[in-house]
Amino acid sequence: MNNTITVRCPTCGHEWWQDLSQAQTQRVIYRGDQKQTRVEVYVFTCPQDGTKVAVEVEREA
Numbered sequence: 001m002n003n004t005i006t007v008r009c010p011t012c013g014h015e016w017w018q019d020l021s022q023a024q025t026q027r028v029i030y031r032g033d034q035k036q037t038r039v040e041v042y043v044f045t046c047p048q049d050g051t052k053v054a055v056e057v058e059r060e061a
């Protein structure tokens with residue numbers, strides 16, 4: 001499973017890679033008619049300007 005994602009800062013446009021296995025999940029929500037989609041929310045900090053960037057990662061439950 002590929003756990004690396006691209007994060008884009010909405011303030012300065014900086015893009016960087018984050019390894020999700022090194023990150024802590026902020027919260028988990030469930031979507032879909034049967035709540036079949038597990039969505040993990042991560043919050044990362046832009047290394048350029050410190051903007052907090054929330055990223056949602058969908059997982060099949």
Ligand SMILES: [Zn+2]
Pocket residue numbers: 009010011012013014046047048049050051
């Ligand atoms: Zn930024």
